[in-house]
């Protein structure tokens with residue numbers, strides 16, 4: 001690496017970039033956001049000016065041709081992740097791509113193959129994994145603080161108003177499971193530390209054809225069961241419970257705790273409840289700093305595209321089950 005800071009470009013003027021990831025890159029100790037691209041040059045120009053980004057481009061290709069850029073952040077609609085990740089890899093850019101990494105496991109594998117072929121790093125932007133709250137829960141589960149793990153219940157729901165939003169569009173990889181249920185699948189697999197062998201799901205389908213609401217179950221070979229619900233039409237709720245033979249944890253601000261302190265509730269026996277306060281952190285900043293550190297100092301990424309492919313394999317099986325009216329599907 002020719003500089004001590006990773007020089008980032010962002011493909012698009014997406015909301016999540018504007019609201020969370022671009023500012024996290026700008027605040028990071030080992031990165032700088034040097035360019036933004038949009039399909040419209042005027043949109044890119046106005047965005048760059050408003051958010052203090054030095055360079056702008058009127059096409060994504062033009063940004064990828066900029067040799068000053070080391071890495072790109074891709075917050076495009078889900079259906080465009082594969083195409084632009086592969087194009088970025090071909091131009092030698094390291095890639096942090098939004099979740100879900102691809103529309104299918106096969107897409108994720110193709111993206112990883114392109115990254116490997118061009119010797120660049122690729123990671124899916126599941127930011128909650130970098131929050132110390134998630135790390136604390138993981139450590140407690142792995143250290144046996146809950147006894148034997150038995151059950152995980154997770155939820156991620158919110159009300160999505162605008163009818164034109166990409167999440168309502170089947171052709172863009174929309175749907176509740178793709179958008180927020182993917183977190184539930186991810187946290188379940190991460191906490192159990194193995195892959196489910198069978199899944200079952202029921203969905204309510206919206207008028208555009210995407211799942212507006214889903215309830216799913218994951219069955220693991222070790223006997224652990226994980227249940228989740230996700231929705232684009234319900235009051236906001238993002239939380240999980242992880243339960244073992246000796247105790248259970250309740251995590252009420254699971255995926256987007258913000259930068260305020262958060263609390264993990266530990267229940268052990270009828271009377272005993274402990275509260276673990278976790279100091280607030282910007283999980284987006286921790287994620288981009290980890291990614292930049294991996295590139296600049298040749299450290300392995302904590303999460304690979306192969307892991308993202310596993311998440312998609314489970315998501316594909318859940319959709320298959322939901323389309324068959326809840327028939328169990330082997331993963």
Ligand SMILES: NC(=O)c1ccc[n+]([C@@H]2O[C@H](COP(=O)([O-])OP(=O)(O)OC[C@H]3O[C@@H](n4cnc5c(N)ncnc54)[C@H](OP(=O)(O)O)[C@@H]3O)[C@@H](O)[C@H]2O)c1
Nearest residue numbers: 012013014015016017038039075076077078098099100166
């Ligand atoms: N990790 C998180 O916390 C988090 C949160 C929200 C979303 N996300 C993920 O981030 C991605 C973007 O979500 P978002 O809500 O930020 O999306 P968004 O605001 O709708 O932005 C998507 C951007 O993609 C570009 N684009 C290119 N082709 C498009 C097309 N045919 N239709 C619409 N937009 C197109 C547009 O940028 P230009 O017009 O500038 O080219 C648009 O601004 C998704 O993969 C989503 O799952 C992650």
